[in-house]
Amino acid sequence: MQTSFTLAQLADPHVEEAEKILRKCVHCGFCTATCPTYVTLGNELDSPRGRIYLIKDMLENGRPADAEIVTHIDRCLSCLACMTTCPSGVNYMHLVDHARAHIEKTYKRPLMNRLTRSALAAVLPYPVRFRAALSLARIGRPFAGMFDAIAALKPFAAMLRLAPARVPAPSAVSKPSIHAAAGSRRGRVAILTGCAQPVLEPGINEAAIRLLTRLGVEVVVPKGEGCCGALVHHMGREDEALAAARKNVDAWTREIETGGLDAIVITASGCGMTIKDYGFMLRLDPAYAAKAARVSALAKDVTEYLATLDLPAPAKAPGIAVAYHSACSMQHGQKITRLPKDLLAKAGFVVREPREGHLCCGSAGTYNIMQPAISAKLRDRKVKNIAATGAAVVATGNIGCMTQIADRAGMPIVHTVALLDWAYGGPKPKGLVDAPIGVAAE
Numbered sequence: 326m327q328t329s330f331t332l333a334q335l336a337d338p339h340v341e342e343a344e345k346i347l348r349k350c351v352h353c354g355f356c357t358a359t360c361p362t363y364v365t366l367g368n369e370l371d372s373p374r375g376r377i378y379l380i381k382d383m384l385e386n387g388r389p390a391d392a393e394i395v396t397h398i399d400r401c402l403s404c405l406a407c408m409t410t411c412p413s414g415v416n417y418m419h420l421v422d423h424a425r426a427h428i429e430k431t432y433k434r435p436l437m438n439r440l441t442r443s444a445l446a447a448v449l450p451y452p453v454r455f456r457a458a459l460s461l462a463r464i465g466r467p468f469a470g471m472f473d474a475i476a477a478l479k480p481f482a483a484m485l486r487l488a489p490a491r492v493p494a495p496s497a498v499s500k501p502s503i504h505a506a507a508g509s510r511r512g513r514v515a516i517l518t519g520c521a522q523p524v525l526e527p528g529i530n531e532a533a534i535r536l537l538t539r540l541g542v543e544v545v546v547p548k549g550e551g552c553c554g555a556l557v558h559h560m561g562r563e564d565e566a567l568a569a570a571r572k573n574v575d576a577w578t579r580e581i582e583t584g585g586l587d588a589i590v591i592t593a594s595g596c597g598m599t600i601k602d603y604g605f606m607l608r609l610d611p612a613y614a615a616k617a618a619r620v621s622a623l624a625k626d627v628t629e630y631l632a633t634l635d636l637p638a639p640a641k642a643p644g645i646a647v648a649y650h651s652a653c654s655m656q657h658g659q660k661i662t663r664l665p666k667d668l669l670a671k672a673g674f675v676v677r678e679p680r681e682g683h684l685c686c687g688s689a690g691t692y693n694i695m696q697p698a699i700s701a702k703l704r705d706r707k708v709k710n711i712a713a714t715g716a717a718v719v720a721t722g723n724i725g726c727m728t729q730i731a732d733r734a735g736m737p738i739v740h741t742v743a744l745l746d747w748a749y750g751g752p753k754p755k756g757l758v759d760a761p762i763g764v765a766a767e
C-alpha cells in the first residue's frame with residue numbers, strides 16, 4: 326500500500342513503525358474472511374482491511390480520532406485472526422495498538438463510556454479490588470436486566486452477568502513463594518500470577534505448580550509481579566500498560582539475576598501474548614529495552630514449557646473426549662496450535678476440534694463488557710460448535726475464554742493444565758467433580 330507520510334511525521338518512531346506496517350498491506354482482502362466482526366456484521370469497515378484504511382487515513386492526515394474510527398476500532402477484538410490469514414505479514418497487532426493509543430490521546434469519549442473504561446482500568450488489574458467488585462456484582466446480578474434498557478449502561482448489565490455465582494477463596498500460591506522440585510531439580514521457572522485469573526480460578530496455577538514440581542521443576546512466584554498490562558494496553562492506555570510491563574520486567578530480572586530462570590511460565594494465553602511483546606513495547610526505553618527483550622524471550626505458555634520436558638507415561642488414562650478451544654491469543658497471538666492438543670492426546674484424552682476454531686469466542690479482555698451484543702453472537706456461535714463435538718469437557722488455556730463460555734457450554738470448561746495435572750497424578754479438576762463425565766464414545 327502506498328503511503329504519503331511527511332518526513333516530519335516519520336520522525337515519530339510510532340508513526341514510522343505504523344508506516345512500515347501499512348506499506349506491507351496489498352489490500353488483497355483475504356483477512357476479511359476470517360475476521361469475526363466482518364463475518365458477524367458484514368461491513369467492510371469492520372474488517373481488518375477496512376480498519377487499516379481508517380487508521381492510515383487518520384495517521385497520514387495527522388488528525389485526531391473521530392467517532393467513526395473509534396466505533397470500528399472499538400469493535401475490533403484484537404483476536405489477530407487477520408494476522409494468521411494475511412499472506413503479506415502485516416503486523417495488524419502493532420498497528421491497532423498504536424491506533425488505540427492515538428484514539429486515547431486525541432478523542433473525548435462520551436461520559437458514560439469514559440467512566441466505564443476508567444472503572445475497568447481501575448479495578449480489573451488489581452486482585453483485591455476485583456474480588457470486592459465481584460462480591461458486589463453477585464448481589465447486583467438479579468438487576469442486570471434493568472441496565473439493558475439504556476444503551477450507555479449495557480456494559481454494566483454485561484459485567485453483572487459475567488460475574489461468577491461464587492468467588493473462590495484466595496490461594497496461597499498467588500503469594501510470593503518458592504515451590505521446590507520433587508526429586509532432583511531439572512529446571513527453574515517463574516510463574517505469572519497475574520490479576521483476574523487468581524481471583525476467578527486460582528486452581529489453574531495450583532495445578533500448574535503441582536504438575537511442574539512433580540516433573541522436577543522448581544517454580545517461583547516472584548515478589549513484585551502483577552497484572553501483565555494487557556487489559557489497559559488494549560484500551561490504548563499506553564502509560565499504564567508500560568508501567569505494568571516495567572514492574573514485571575523488574576520482578577523477573579531480579580529473579581533471573583539471582584536464582585536464574587529457564588522460563589517465565591504463563592497460564593493465561595492473553596497475558597502470554599502481551600509479555601512476549603514486552604520487548605517491542607519497551608523498545609524505545611533505553612533503561613528497559615534489553616531487559617524487556619530478555620523477559621519476552623523467556624516467556625512461555627505452560628504448554629510450550631511442558632513440551633520441552635520429557636513427560637512420563639500418564640498416571641491414569643482418562644479416555645474422555647475433550648473439545649479443545651484454542652484461545653485467539655494462543656493460536657493467532659502466540660502461534661501455538663498443536664502443542665496443547667498433542668499434550669492432551671499424549672496424556673490419554675480424546676481430543677476433538679470444534680468447527681470454526683479460528684473464530685473468537687467474543688471474550689477478548691473487556692470486549693464482552695464493552696461490546697456485549699457482538700460478543701454474545703460470537704459466544705453463541707462458539708458454544709454451538711463446541712456442543713457439536715459431543716465432547717464431555719472443554720479444555721482451553723485462557724481464563725477470559727473460560728469465563729465467557731462457562732455458563733453456556735453445557736459441559737465443564739477446564740484449563741488444559743488442570744487436565745494434564747489430573748492425568749499425571751494430580752486431583753480431578755474441580756469443574757469435573759460433580760459433572761456426569763462418561764468415557765467418550767468414538
Ligand code: SF4
Binds near residue numbers: 356373374407415
Ligand atoms: S490479508 Fe494482509 S495484505 Fe491482504 S488486505 Fe488483509 S492485511 Fe492487507
Ligand code: SF4
Binds near residue numbers: 371372403406
Ligand atoms: S484482530 Fe480480529 S476482529 Fe480485529 S480486524 Fe483482525 S480479525 Fe478482525
